Amino acid sequence: MNQPLAERIRPKTLDDYISQQHLVGETGALTKQIKQGVIPSLIFWGPPGTGKTTLANIIANESDRPFYTLSAISSGVKDVREVIDKAKQSGGLFTTKNPILFIDEIHRFSKSQQDSLLGAVEKGWVTLVGATTENPSFEVIPALLSRCQVYVLNSFGKEDLTALLERAMKTDEVLSKKKIKLKETEALMRLSGGDARKLLNIFELLINSEDSDEVVITNDMVLSRVQKNTVLYDKTGEQHYDIISAFIKSIRGSDPNAAVYWLARMVEGGEDVKFIARRMLILASEDIGNANPTALVIANNTFQAVSTIGYPESRIILSQCAIYLATSPKSNASYMAIKKAQSLVKQTGDLSVPLSIRNAPTKLMKDLGYGQEYQYAHDHTNNFVSHEFLPEEIANTRLYEPGDNSREKAQRDFLKHRWKDKYGY
Numbered sequence: 001m002n003q004p005l006a007e008r009i010r011p012k013t014l015d016d017y018i019s020q021q022h023l024v025g026e027t028g029a030l031t032k033q034i035k036q037g038v039i040p041s042l043i044f045w046g047p048p049g050t051g052k053t054t055l056a057n058i059i060a061n062e063s064d065r066p067f068y069t070l071s072a073i074s075s076g077v078k079d080v081r082e083v084i085d086k087a088k089q090s091g092g093l094f095t096t097k098n099p100i101l102f103i104d105e106i107h108r109f110s111k112s113q114q115d116s117l118l119g120a121v122e123k124g125w126v127t128l129v130g131a132t133t134e135n136p137s138f139e140v141i142p143a144l145l146s147r148c149q150v151y152v153l154n155s156f157g158k159e160d161l162t163a164l165l166e167r168a169m170k171t172d173e174v175l176s177k178k179k180i181k182l183k184e185t186e187a188l189m190r191l192s193g194g195d196a197r198k199l200l201n202i203f204e205l206l207i208n209s210e211d212s213d214e215v216v217i218t219n220d221m222v223l224s225r226v227q228k229n230t231v232l233y234d235k236t237g238e239q240h241y242d243i244i245s246a247f248i249k250s251i252r253g254s255d256p257n258a259a260v261y262w263l264a265r266m267v268e269g270g271e272d273v274k275f276i277a278r279r280m281l282i283l284a285s286e287d288i289g290n291a292n293p294t295a296l297v298i299a300n301n302t303f304q305a306v307s308t309i310g311y312p313e314s315r316i317i318l319s320q321c322a323i324y325l326a327t328s329p330k331s332n333a334s335y336m337a338i339k340k341a342q343s344l345v346k347q348t349g350d351l352s353v354p355l356s357i358r359n360a361p362t363k364l365m366k367d368l369g370y371g372q373e374y375q376y377a378h379d380h381t382n383n384f385v386s387h388e389f390l391p392e393e394i395a396n397t398r399l400y401e402p403g404d405n406s407r408e409k410a411q412r413d414f415l416k417h418r419w420k421d422k423y424g425y
Helices: 031-036 052-062 077-090 111-123 158-171 186-192 196-208 219-225 238-252 256-268 273-291 294-309 314-326 333-348 363-367 406-423
Strands: 042-045 067-071 100-104 127-132 149-152 179-182 214-217
Touching: 031 052, 042 052, 052 067, 052 100, 052 127, 067 077, 077 100, 077 111, 100 111, 111 127, 158 179, 158 186, 158 196, 186 196, 186 219, 196 214, 196 219, 214 219, 238 256, 238 273, 238 314, 256 314, 273 294, 273 314, 273 333, 273 406, 294 314
Parallel strands: 042 127, 042 149, 067 100, 100 127, 179 214
Antiparallel strands: none
8 A cells, every 4th residue: 555554544533533632532622512513713733743634634524514624835825715715605604514624734824824814714614723833822823813722732642652553553454464563662652752643654664674474563673674763853943942941941950961861852953053052151141140150151162162163073062061051050140130220220211320430531521520539449458448339319229139159158248348338238
């Protein structure tokens, strides 16, 4: 058969549908609606191979509705309008059998293409079912999103993937004629990454690679025939933001193990080395700061180094920096200080610079009092003299709060000796 295994065993009814029990299980969010045939316009959001297209087909079958399908990759506004015209003729307003329009990869539709759907969805000419691997909040226009319910589909778990393999061996016309034994499945599960379609494609490849009708699936057999697992990582999509977020939060949380794992996910996905290094450079100041000032130096040197070297060697430098940052003491005191200062500036506006600390390059400025009463710190004991450097309206405002780490405790002691009476350190 030329038809792929995943297509041959695609379930036709809700009873045969595996996984997504939170949606179509006994108490699933969609189960009752599908059984009653009252289907709202909706968007299925989830990773590849989680059954979005299959579920859309089942909904159409179970509710006995006309079913139209478009791919956002190959369809334009003209195609959308043609389908809507057909839908208006076969269904329409106030009918319980209005057609279902399924749009695969709806996130690839342009704004104008999505706009062309609004009228049909709002007037009930079609029930829209969109499928996307990207966050609809970013990829679907608000007007269309507000007219749809969003349902999240999750990657398949081990039990679901095992059940899928068992069904394939039992019900598929080709595989059911062979004697297949699943002796070990760890490698299969790992390589699939929770993607049911990918699992079935790999499984079919393994079966077809054997001349005998008796096939024993082991981890070694799987790994020897499947050269490399393609890492799921879209450098322009939500994965890009989710994984860098996990990476940064792992470093902030002082977990070097998680940090290098998420780093490896980005490296294997071909993420831009400068992007990774740039984010660590920001973190070195935002989350470590003066708790370990050397972190900023290390991060900056890392950025310079990977900009020169690139892959594959730069992965080592990135790993060294990530581990160093993760195991450094943490403080966001500098970040919080500038945040408070900016908020104060927005509240108080352009306050005048005190005359004593203004620049006085001309005689007129000196005559006006610019720079008068300023005391040069180096002329005093310990290079310090108490002075007012803030505008009068916000005098004595404390913006910097040293963190609870050895370096910033030393800074607090320093400030206590000089500014205890003024700022209350």
